[in-house]
Amino acid sequence: MDPHSPAPFSFVSLLTSIWHNRWLVAQMVRREIVGRYKGSVIGIFWAFINPLILLVIYTFVFSVVFKARWGSTQPDGQPEFAVILFSGMIVHGLFAETMTRAPTLIVSNVNYVKKVIFPLEILPVVAMGTSIFHSLISFLILTIAIWLVKGFVPWTAVFFPIVLLPLIGVALGLAWALAAIGVFLRDVAQPIGLLMTILLFLSPVFYPVSALPQQLQPWLFLNPLTFIIEQMRTVMIVGTFPNAIGIVSYGVISLGFSWLGYAWFQKTRKGFANVL
Template sequence: MNPEPESAVAAASSASLPLREEDGWVTARPTPFTEVLARLVMLPKLVLEHRDLITTSVRRDLEIRFRGTLLGWIWPLIHPMFLFIVYYFIFTKLLNFKIPELPEGQESAMGIYMFCGIMAWAGISESLTRGTNVIVDSGNLIKKLAFPSEILPLNVTLVSMITFGFALAVFLGGCYFTPIWPPPDPVLLLWIPALLGVQALFTYGLVLLLSTLQVFLRDTLQIVGVVTTVWMFVTPLFWVPELMGESVKPYQGMIELNPVYHLVQAWRGVLMGEVTVPLDGVPTTVIDTTRIASSIGIFALWALGAYIIGYVLFILSQRRFADEV
């Protein structure tokens, strides 16, 4: 305790000394490049340190959706189940869409094919629309509590991955317990964790990027709305690139520039097998591990890129969030 006013003068005059971070000083200096790199690599450590915060808020987010509802936790299952039934009946039974190359008894699998793609797409698009606003919406938390704000986009990503997990469960349940589609090869199931991992990384990177942009430019949310609509149609959800024939050929290169194309192809490869037309004319579904691996590989590169760009921009802007929201 130093009640004399002179103590204040002494403190002020010491300001000419450099304030170094090594001595515990928090200063206005922008985050150095080495620290940005360190944080990119050390994300798992941050997640581990704040695992209680992450699990509590993810659970809270999920609970908010279903709290007070009669069916509660059954709801996340009902939504994909209905989607599955609707696609199955409309495209398979009603419209009798066919994939002609498919083997006997599986020709009318168009509905399942679509469901599979839409399931993967919905996981990403839901995160983007919900996640773009996550920092702005949590303005009060960011202003009043000191906590690592990268946890907010992470929560959005995890919540959408969990709802995606429910849809995946419905699909696998449909394969195992109904005659609609044969269950995937057990070996292929081993790919699922890897696919979930890269999908989460890709989604997290994009949400980091978009939520940062939204803080500084509120038009981002509108742009995201337009872009996701276009994106949905250029992704082969309602059409099968292999079966479109000559009209798609000139654009094949552009189609493959879409990262979600590779994700959807990988999910279909794992869950449904590959549709091939051999020379002798009898179409079959085969398991093409090389195709699956290359799809995952290309998508993983995109995911890593999205994560690096998104997180670097986030780290560099993070210090100004509280002033802007």
């Protein structure tokens, strides 16, 4: 690879890079997961315990303390509220974990920047892979909870990966953009955590879309998480087919986001070494 030649930024080069480096991505994801829990007494079981603790706390606060109900037609039982809430938390958690890490991905891996042959563009993919791993753990917990509450798991749960794919594309595009911006503007990492908390409460995680006034409901769908959360509950809890037209439309938009973020990353990467 010639360090003086422009980095490729076409959509084809995006797919080619991910495919050619798939084994490296897998190894780095595995290393990150193992390294995160290395040295702890119960190790990787923390990946199961953390979402369970959050689920219990949020369910207690909203369904017991605040007496929240999920719309006028939903039962008041705490188990039902818990699985509805947790399904939204999985979607938000996948997005938030990737976004929180994105601005520091290059800054915290300076040694990779100095290596011309290292494909820096896979670092956001590795971060996404780690987020997907934790989302799969949460998905397993959600599946067990639904089975305990309803006595069965809707067969439409098999559409779970398809529902999440468009959000993964959007998150990857934003991660590439934030990773590049974070090199030149370190302050961008500071408000991300706060923004993700705000996004949590501006998403239909703790309340249904129908809880908002009619005139405000369309605005909520400008939030990239809203449609995915709604479709997640459709396939996991309601047990009906996802909105195919919506998924395809969102998927096309997510491809555009992915490519724009990747193109920005590739256009600016030549300046990383100078700044760092």
